[in-house]
Amino acid sequence: MKPTFASNLDALGQWRVATDAKLASLARFAREHDLLDDSSAEWFEAMRHRLSGEKLMVAFVAEFSRGKSELINAIFFSDKGRRMMPASAGRTTMCPVELGYDAEDPIGLTLLPIETRLQATSLAELRTQPQAWTMIQLDLSNPEGMAAALAEVMRTRLVPKEEAQRLGFWDDERQEDNPPINAEGQVEIPVWRHARINLPHPLLKRGLVVLDTPGLNAIGTEPELTLGLLPQAHATVFILGADTGVTKSDLSIWRDHLSGPALARYVALNKIDSLVDPLSTPEQVQQTIQRQCESVAQTLEIPTEHVFPISARQALAARLNGDAQGLATSRLEAFETALSDGLLPKRRDNLANAAIGGAKQFQSQLTRRFTEMRRLYADQLLELRGLRGKSSGKVQLMLQRVQAEAAEFEQCTARLAAMRSVHARMLKDALAELSSERLRQEVDVLQQVLGGSWLPLGAKKAFVDLCARLRALIEQAQQRSEEIHSMLVASFAKLNAEFGFSLVADVPLDVRKYADDLNLIERNYVQYLGLSQAFRLAQPGFQEQFRRMLISRLRVVFETVSNDIELWNKTASAQVDGQLRERRRNFKRRYETLDRIQSASSELDTRLQEVQAQDERILQLQTRLGALVDELVHVAQGPSGEPEHPGVAAMKAISLDLT
Numbered sequence: 001m002k003p004t005f006a007s008n009l010d011a012l013g014q015w016r017v018a019t020d021a022k023l024a025s026l027a028r029f030a031r032e033h034d035l036l037d038d039s040s041a042e043w044f045e046a047m048r049h050r051l052s053g054e055k056l057m058v059a060f061v062a063e064f065s066r067g068k069s070e071l072i073n074a075i076f077f078s079d080k081g082r083r084m085m086p087a088s089a090g091r092t093t094m095c096p097v098e099l100g101y102d103a104e105d106p107i108g109l110t111l112l113p114i115e116t117r118l119q120a121t122s123l124a125e126l127r128t129q130p131q132a133w134t135m136i137q138l139d140l141s142n143p144e145g146m147a148a149a150l151a152e153v154m155r156t157r158l159v160p161k162e163e164a165q166r167l168g169f170w171d172d173e174r175q176e177d178n179p180p181i182n183a184e185g186q187v188e189i190p191v192w193r194h195a196r197i198n199l200p201h202p203l204l205k206r207g208l209v210v211l212d213t214p215g216l217n218a219i220g221t222e223p224e225l226t227l228g229l230l231p232q233a234h235a236t237v238f239i240l241g242a243d244t245g246v247t248k249s250d251l252s253i254w255r256d257h258l259s260g261p262a263l264a265r266y267v268a269l270n271k272i273d274s275l276v277d278p279l280s281t282p283e284q285v286q287q288t289i290q291r292q293c294e295s296v297a298q299t300l301e302i303p304t305e306h307v308f309p310i311s312a313r314q315a316l317a318a319r320l321n322g323d324a325q326g327l328a329t330s331r332l333e334a335f336e337t338a339l340s341d342g343l344l345p346k347r348r349d350n351l352a353n354a355a356i357g358g359a360k361q362f363q364s365q366l367t368r369r370f371t372e373m374r375r376l377y378a379d380q381l382l383e384l385r386g387l388r389g390k391s392s393g394k395v396q397l398m399l400q401r402v403q404a405e406a407a408e409f410e411q412c413t414a415r416l417a418a419m420r421s422v423h424a425r426m427l428k429d430a431l432a433e434l435s436s437e438r439l440r441q442e443v444d445v446l447q448q449v450l451g452g453s454w455l456p457l458g459a460k461k462a463f464v465d466l467c468a469r470l471r472a473l474i475e476q477a478q479q480r481s482e483e484i485h486s487m488l489v490a491s492f493a494k495l496n497a498e499f500g501f502s503l504v505a506d507v508p509l510d511v512r513k514y515a516d517d518l519n520l521i522e523r524n525y526v527q528y529l530g531l532s533q534a535f536r537l538a539q540p541g542f543q544e545q546f547r548r549m550l551i552s553r554l555r556v557v558f559e560t561v562s563n564d565i566e567l568w569n570k571t572a573s574a575q576v577d578g579q580l581r582e583r584r585r586n587f588k589r590r591y592e593t594l595d596r597i598q599s600a601s602s603e604l605d606t607r608l609q610e611v612q613a614q615d616e617r618i619l620q621l622q623t624r625l626g627a628l629v630d631e632l633v634h635v636a637q638g639p640s641g642e643p644e645h646p647g648v649a650a651m652k653a654i655s656l657d658l659t
């Protein structure tokens with residue numbers, strides 16, 4: 001009984017493999033025929049890396065004991081023959097748990113001690129420091145042993161109130177949020193701050209990352225979770241209990257962490273089995289479930305169809321026992337279908353568009369180059385045909401003409417050098433404003449404005465101002481890119497007219513779109529600064545973490561903008577270099593040909609045939625290129641029309657891969 005989500009993710013995985021194979025063939029073809037310049041090679045590598053390595057993160061968020069861990073077990077790990085993630089009554093998962101697979105890391109469970117919260121280092125930085133983590137090996141052949149090891153995520157210990165306070169689990173001013181305190185004045189706190197499970201499970205190997213979170217205020221206490229992981233998750237599943245409905249604390253989690261507009265959110269109304277009542281008919285129970293869904297939808301202000309009634313426990317048990325009827329009653333499959341339909345096609349489309357767009361651009365770049373080469377061959381053929389029956393004196397004259405033309409052409413080098421230096425300077429200016437140093441300066445301004453006081457209102461304003469300045473930097477980068485484009489258009493036109501180049505400046509780059517990423521970060525942070533957890537920012541350690549997290553997220557945006565600009569400009573330069581090389585080669589060939597014809601007139605026909613053969617070879621290359629790109633498009637777009645059964649899609653992907 002293969003879970004729906006799993007099959008669909010499998011199909012996506014097959015598609016990725018098939019599309020990657022087509023990209024690889026295209027790259028191989030280009031390399032074999034010496035058609036791959038540096039910037040294109042870079043693009044191929046980045047795109048293939050995205051296809052094979054891009055992660056898909058699904059985060060589960062809810063108040064404690066709503067069944068997050070149980071649902072994760074039912075959706076993703078029912079193949080293990082037992083309950084993998086600990087799920088039990090009361091508080092169970094004590095720290096965020098990230099399940100994924102990275103072939104470069106050892107298999108096992110790694111845990112970050114809670115005390116690291118006292119350092120200013122952010123979780124993102126700690127990820128790169130293996131010595132900060134405790135490692136527990138997992139024996140894949142022993143599910144019992146694995147489950148026992150995973151119980152580590154439940155570990156807690158008792159500490160004096162003061163220590164809990166330092167670690168962010170106690171606040172005198174917010175008594176209602178504090179954990180219970182025992183007779184000795186001690187408080188129970190998690191032993192670990194974050195857990196990562198690195199497991200070569202088929203789904204995780206396909207790039208899925210599952211994030212299980214602890215309930216209660218724990219979400220808010222870790223800025224990394226609220227600001228880093230959750231906003232970047234591709235989908236968030238919010239879980240409610242059918243037995244409890246929407247409680248006040250459910251609602252505050254929803255409002256504080258899930259109401260961001262950009263998130264793909266799913267709401268599961270779990271534990272519908274608990275509504276079964278021996279005194280009611282099954283129809284009456286169904287009506288109760290329906291009423292509950294409507295009331296949840298109304299409270300959360302979402303459409304009723306977006307609330308999925310399920311029973312995670314029943315689904316897990318049914319899958320473990322191969323019980324189809326039980327699985328149907330759990331209604332999990334409808335939820336899984338919605339989750340995969342909402343998530344996977346969009347992801348596939350994004351990857352497909354990027355792969356197809358890039359490949360087509362590469363194709364038009366090469367086509368331009370082919371056209372230019374064929375133009376030169378045509379000229380040469382004309383020149384050679386004109387020599388038929390001509391005396392060797394005429395050939396001698398032609399030789400001199402070629403020499404003169406070549407010398408005249410070489411005058412372009414000074415012009416090219418001038419253009420290159422202008423181009424390099426403009427590019428440097430455009431990139432300077434996007435450097436991580438520049439970013440740090442801007443964030444430092446925020447820090448100075450705030451001083452030590454991170455009062456929610458002031459912090460929010462300072463932050464909004466920072467985002468406005470950063471947007472202005474992106475706008476400036478856009479303008480500089482357009483200036484570079486105009487400069488190249490003008491220079492290319494002159495070079496084409498004076499020296500017979502056929503240079504074309506691509507459409508100008510659009511980096512303005514990255515302002516949307518900034519907007520998203522802004523919304524997350526503003527929400528965080530405004531919410532009930534903002535008081536935690538008063539603690540110095542959190543402030544520093546907050547700052548570092550912010551810089552690291554902003555840096556990703558700025559680096560993407562820089563990379564795009566660099567790649568665009570590299571492509572433009574590569575075109576100039578390519579044509580220069582081709583023209584020089586052509587002069588040399590023409591000279592050598594005439595030279596040989598002069599010494600033996602029988603050479604003329606041989607040379608004519610050679611040039612014709614070269615021209616035909618280019619035509620063949622162009623046809624082959626077209627075929628390879630078409631194949632890629634065909635595989636990447638996949639079968640059009642109605643979505644089909646995932647198994648069929650997977651089979652198709654495989655068979656296409658083999659052809």
Ligand SMILES: Nc1nc2c(ncn2[C@@H]2O[C@H](COP(=O)(O)OP(=O)(O)OP(=O)(O)O)[C@@H](O)[C@H]2O)c(=O)[nH]1
Binds near residue numbers: 087090092271273
């Ligand atoms: N009756 C019933 N119980 C369920 C269902 N799903 C989960 N439970 C039970 O509810 C309890 C809590 O489930 P967990 O999965 O541990 O809940 P959680 O949301 O992960 O809780 P924390 O880890 O504490 O944040 C466990 O005893 C589960 O077996 C369900 O569909 N029906």
Ligand SMILES: [Mg+2]
Binds near residue numbers: 068086093214
């Ligand atoms: Mg849990």
